[in-house]
Amino acid sequence: MLAKQMECAMAKIIYRDKEWTVQGGRPVREILEELQLNPESVLAVRDGKLINEETIVEEEDVIKLVAVISGGGR
Amino acid sequence: MSRKKGRKSLRCKKCGQTAVIYMRHHRLALCDHHYVEWFINYTQRTIDKYKMFTRRNRILVAISGGKDSLSLWDVLIQLGYQADGLYIGLGIDEGIQYSERSLEAIHRFMAERPGLTLHVVDMKETYGETIPELALRTRRGRGKPCSVCGLSKRHIMNQVAREGGYDVLATGHNLDDEAAVLFQNTLHWQTGYLARQSPVLEATHPGLVKKVKPFCRFYEREVAAYALVRGIEYQYDECPFSEGATTILYKELLNQLEAQAPGTKFQFYTQFLNAREKGQITFHEKGGEPVLRPCRVCEQPTTAGDLCAFCRLWVTPDMDEEAARMAVPPLLATPA
Ligand code: SF4
Ligand SMILES: [Zn+2]
Ligand SMILES: [Zn+2]
Numbered sequence: 166m167l168a169k170q171m172e173c174a175m176a177k178i179i180y181r182d183k184e185w186t187v188q189g190g191r192p193v194r195e196i197l198e199e200l201q202l203n204p205e206s207v208l209a210v211r212d213g214k215l216i217n218e219e220t221i222v223e224e225e226d227v228i229k230l231v232a233v234i235s236g237g238g239r
Numbered sequence: 240m241s242r243k244k245g246r247k248s249l250r251c252k253k254c255g256q257t258a259v260i261y262m263r264h265h266r267l268a269l270c271d272h273h274y275v276e277w278f279i280n281y282t283q284r285t286i287d288k289y290k291m292f293t294r295r296n297r298i299l300v301a302i303s304g305g306k307d308s309l310s311l312w313d314v315l316i317q318l319g320y321q322a323d324g325l326y327i328g329l330g331i332d333e334g335i336q337y338s339e340r341s342l343e344a345i346h347r348f349m350a351e352r353p354g355l356t357l358h359v360v361d362m363k364e365t366y367g368e369t370i371p372e373l374a375l376r377t378r379r380g381r382g383k384p385c386s387v388c389g390l391s392k393r394h395i396m397n398q399v400a401r402e403g404g405y406d407v408l409a410t411g412h413n414l415d416d417e418a419a420v421l422f423q424n425t426l427h428w429q430t431g432y433l434a435r436q437s438p439v440l441e442a443t444h445p446g447l448v449k450k451v452k453p454f455c456r457f458y459e460r461e462v463a464a465y466a467l468v469r470g471i472e473y474q475y476d477e478c479p480f481s482e483g484a485t486t487i488l489y490k491e492l493l494n495q496l497e498a499q500a501p502g503t504k505f506q507f508y509t510q511f512l513n514a515r516e517k518g519q520i521t522f523h524e525k526g527g528e529p530v531l532r533p534c535r536v537c538e539q540p541t542t543a544g545d546l547c548a549f550c551r552l553w554v555t556p557d558m559d560e561e562a563a564r565m566a567v568p569p570l571l572a573t574p575a
Pocket of ligand 2: 251252253254256269270271272273274
């Protein structure tokens with residue numbers, strides 16, 4: 166299983182101070198599901214540009230997730 | 240893996256280019272250009288729907304440096320409104336220079352948009368104490384500064400709006416903020432709050448200014464997307480004292496519902512407003528409307544006696560009229 170994953174395209178996901186290496190070649194939405202992140206609570210950014218959740222994450226992509234929820238104090 | 244780069248399923252409804260966002264509850268996918276256009280128009284529709292203000296009005300926008308307030312300012316300017324900013328320097332550092340970096344974000348924003356006016360009221364300079372210092376001194380703030388902070392912000396915003404002759408005070412509250420408050424108030428059947436919570440609070444007293452929330456129909460995610468697409472470098476960190484815990488919990492719960500049933504949040508909030516407006520549901524203050532009297536120092540209305548809660552932080556019993564007015568001084572050097 167691990168060996169198989171290694172052969173696949175891997176992408177990097179960054180969220181707050183966490184980082185994951187995940188299998189690429191599938192939409193952002195699937196990756197969020199796997200990481201148990203609610204798509205309502207984050208936005209995905211690639212190369213400084215906002216991407217929609219059906220966008221296919223390619224190998225060697227670096228995706229930055231931006232938390233959209235804040236606790237108050239405006 | 241045969242999918243090629245660039246082959247994406249979501250396309251802008253207006254032009255067919257790659258969408259940057261899909262809003263499930265609106266069933267709407269848009270590219271960056273059309274998203275900005277939609278967002279600005281939708282703000283205008285909210286302003287009109289709730290009769291918030293017109294282009295003849297002068298608007299004071301409460302600016303914290305976060306995504307919501309800076310995006311609101313950005314949109315109002317693009318819509319051609321006369322909108323000035325107000326930043327309140329709370330003096331919150333806590334090792335992350337929170338206040339300082341918030342002001343830096345605002346200055347970056349303004350540097351790219353010449354001609355804007357920002358009023359700055361610094362707590363330490365004006366009253367001699369930062370919010371954390373004030374919280375330590377008063378019983379009200381013990382433990383958490385949010386209570387004295389909220390009280391101070393409300394008072395200062397209102398005072399600056401009155402001194403500057405502004406017609407309305409606009410804040411960046413979004414639908415997630417409003418829905419979280421509604422959720423909380425409903426769970427606790429806070430009927431007084433349920434009677435009042437609104438995108439528009441009219442000036443019901445001569446000492447109060449009208450308050451509006453032009454972003455109240457945007458999801459928080461949509462405001463963040465707008466800020467990103469517009470390249471607004473907002474203050475990303477939370478206030479270290481963020482009373483967030485409860486608010487964030489309610490927001491997350493609502494987002495879990497939203498993920499299962501798109502539109503839940505939107506309907507929860509907007510249908511509440513509709514039903515109340517039509518008189519299908521009514522709420523009453525416990526013990527009737529509170530009696531408001533003007534504070535003898537600042538003239539803002541209070542239920543608490545002759546001094547309002549804010550002036551009581553600074554005015555001591557031994558002070559005469561003159562000294563009291565010095566303790567709560569005018570905030571604008573040149574009143575408009
Ligand atoms: S979290 Fe509390 S202390 Fe911080 S800005 Fe908000 S109200 Fe003030
Ligand atoms: Zn488009
Ligand atoms: Zn007062």
